[in-house]
Amino acid sequence: xxxxxxxxxxxxxxxxxxxxxxxxxxxxxxxxxxxxxxxxxxxxxxxxxxxxxxxxxxxxxxxxxxxxxxxxxxxxxxxxxxxxxxxxxxxxxxxxxxxxxxxxxxxxxxxxxxxxxxxxxxxxxxxxxxxxxxxxxxxxxxxxxxxxxxxxxxxxxxxxxxxxxxxxxxxxxxxxxxx
Amino acid sequence: xxxxxxxxxxxxxxxxxxxxxxxxxxxxxxxxxxxxxxxxxxxxxxxxxxxxxxxxxxxxxxxxxxxxxxxxxxxxxxxxxxxxxxxxxxxxxxxxxxxxxxxxxxxxxxxxxxxxxxxxxxxxxxxxxxxxxxxxxxxxxxxxxxxxxxxxxxxxxxxxxxxxxxxxxxxxxxxxxxx
Numbered sequence: 163x164x165x166x167x168x169x170x171x172x173x174x175x176x177x178x179x180x181x182x183x184x185x186x187x188x189x190x191x192x193x194x195x196x197x198x199x200x201x202x203x204x205x206x207x208x209x210x211x212x213x214x215x216x217x218x219x220x221x222x223x224x225x226x227x228x229x230x231x232x233x234x235x236x237x238x239x240x241x242x243x244x245x246x247x248x249x250x251x252x253x254x255x256x257x258x259x260x261x262x263x264x265x266x267x268x269x270x271x272x273x274x275x276x277x278x279x280x281x282x283x284x285x286x287x288x289x290x291x292x293x294x295x296x297x298x299x300x301x302x303x304x305x306x307x308x309x310x311x312x313x314x315x316x317x318x319x320x321x322x323x324x325x326x327x328x329x330x331x332x333x334x335x336x337x338x339x340x341x
Numbered sequence: 342x343x344x345x346x347x348x349x350x351x352x353x354x355x356x357x358x359x360x361x362x363x364x365x366x367x368x369x370x371x372x373x374x375x376x377x378x379x380x381x382x383x384x385x386x387x388x389x390x391x392x393x394x395x396x397x398x399x400x401x402x403x404x405x406x407x408x409x410x411x412x413x414x415x416x417x418x419x420x421x422x423x424x425x426x427x428x429x430x431x432x433x434x435x436x437x438x439x440x441x442x443x444x445x446x447x448x449x450x451x452x453x454x455x456x457x458x459x460x461x462x463x464x465x466x467x468x469x470x471x472x473x474x475x476x477x478x479x480x481x482x483x484x485x486x487x488x489x490x491x492x493x494x495x496x497x498x499x500x501x502x503x504x505x506x507x508x509x510x511x512x513x514x515x516x517x518x519x520x
Contacts, residue, residue, distance in 0.1 A: 163346045167365075167374070170344035170351075180469065182429075183414055186346075195346070199413050200377045201452060234378050235362055239445035239514040240452055250361075261512050264440060264454065266418035273380060273419055273454075275443065290359065331510045333440050335418040 168193045199271040203244040204231020205259050205279040206316055207252070212297035213317065214286060215304075216251050219293045223309035229316060230254065231274065232291075244277045252295045254286040263319070263332040265312055274312050274336075278320070278329060312336050347372045378450040382423040383410020384438050384458040385495055386431070391476035392496065393465060394483075395430050398472045402488035408495060409433065410453065411470075423456045431474045433465040442498070442511040444491055453491050453515075457499070457508060491515050 163186045166173050171190035178185055178194050186195040206229055207214035215227045230251040234243040241259050248254050259277030266273055288295050298304070300321050308314050315336055323329050342365045345352050350369035357364055357373050365374040385408055386393035394406045409430040413422040420438050427433050438456030445452055467474050477483070479500050487493050494515055502508050 165344055165346050165349035167342040167344050167346045167352075170349050172349075173346075196412065197415055198379045199415055199417070201380065233375065234452075236376055236378055236450040237447050238378070239447045240443055241512060242445075242447075261443060261510055264419055264443070266421075268416050268418045268421075271415040271417075273413075275452075331440055333420060 163195060163197075166191060166193055167195065199273050201234040201240070201243075201273050201275055202231050203234050203240055203247060203275045203277070204229050204251075205244050205248040205256050205277045206262060206320055207248060207254055207256055207279050207281060209281040209284060209297055212299050213303070213320075214252055214254060214281070214295065214297055216288070216292040217294040217296075218291065218309055219288070220291050225293065226307050226309035227304050228309040228313050229276070230292075231276070234275075240275050241277060244275070244279075248279070249289075251289045251292050252286045253289055254295070255282040256280065257282045260329075261331050262329065263316060263334070265315065265332070266335045267312065267338075268335055269338050276316055311339055342374060342376075345370060345372055346374065376450075378445075378452050380413040380419070380422075380452050380454055381410050382413050382419055382426060382454045382456070383408050383430075384423050384427040384435050384456045385441060385499055386427060386433055386435055386458050386460060388460040388463060388476055391478050392482070392499075393431055393433060393460070393474065393476055395467070395471040396473040396475075397470065397488055398467070399470050404472065405486050405488035406483050407488040407492050408455070409471075410455070413454075419454050420456060423454070423458075427458070428468075430468045430471050431465045432468055433474070434461040435459065436461045439508075440510050441508065442495060442513070444494065444511070445514045446491065446517075447514055448517050455495055490518055 166188035169191040256279035259279040345367035348370040435458035
């Protein structure tokens with residue numbers, strides 16, 4: 163951020179009076195520009211004991227497999243955003259998603275809110291941001307070609323719990339891959 | 342938003358190619374400015390079967406009672422932010438908060454992620470944004486002087502469940518108060 167989005171003047175990074183964090187502050191119109199984490203939300207979709215994954219048609223991680231998910235929009239509720247993203251990326255219709263995980267990716271200031279869901283109809287196809295959408299049996303999961311650590315974490319926890327038939331709601335911080 | 346925060350030129354609200362939502366777009370430097378929901382997080386703190394509430398020293402809802410909570414910051418994990426907010430507003434130290442609710446306030450593009458927690462030490466006092474901090478027995482809760490519908494919802498659900506000794510994780514959309 164270099165310019166004030168309200169008046170167009172230059173902004174300065176400093177800690178406003180009474181605050182504890184540095185913010186972009188406009189000394190011309192006195193707007194304080196807060197920057198906050200973004201929510202990514204989506205659905206771990208099960209059908210016939212298989213899991214729906216999307217092959218990414220966009221960077222980053224083009225060509226790798228992921229769970230349908232994306233940035234929540236203003237004026238949405240979280241489950242509604244997860245249903246929308248699942249539709250956009252996989253043309254898969256799900257109903258009544260159940261909360262499964264709140265994962266903090268603090269290194270990139272994102273919070274993933276993931277749901278478990280079932281296909282409402284047994285149809286799906288690649289959305290604009292996917293090359294391919296497929297159902298995978300547990301034994302077929304492309305573990306070496308998953309797009310993000312968060313996908314690996316979600317699937318690992320899910321398959322472990324599925325054996326027991328009982329699903330918790332997970333809260334964890336997901337570290338980046340070592341460089 | 343009127344000006345591009347990257348180059349200072351005027352922005353225009355329009356749907357970018359390949360997108361489904363209107364965004365503030367800069368036709369000079371081609372930055373698309375996404376705006377997303379903000380996360381508010383905090384702790385429903387119990388001690389000695391009582392609940393910790395803060396009397397607000399700031400607008401909106403000055404003088405009304407609330408659960409210690411506030412905007413999550415970049416580079417934080419969600420539970421860490423909830424612990425920080427509980428410290429800032431109530432000078433109350435809590436450890437190991439447990440996820441209690443994900444409430445969407447879609448009308449104001451906020452998501453509340455609330456935790457249950459216990460005091461790590463039996464001390465607390467008003468932070469800069471509180472006039473007073475107090476422990477309330479269930480029978481003493483100031484139901485008519487709560488700051489927000491989200492506070493009412495969280496407390497109502499909590500006291501209902503406490504009778505059973507079993508707490509679920511709640512997901513709901515919280516509507517605004519009727520005008």
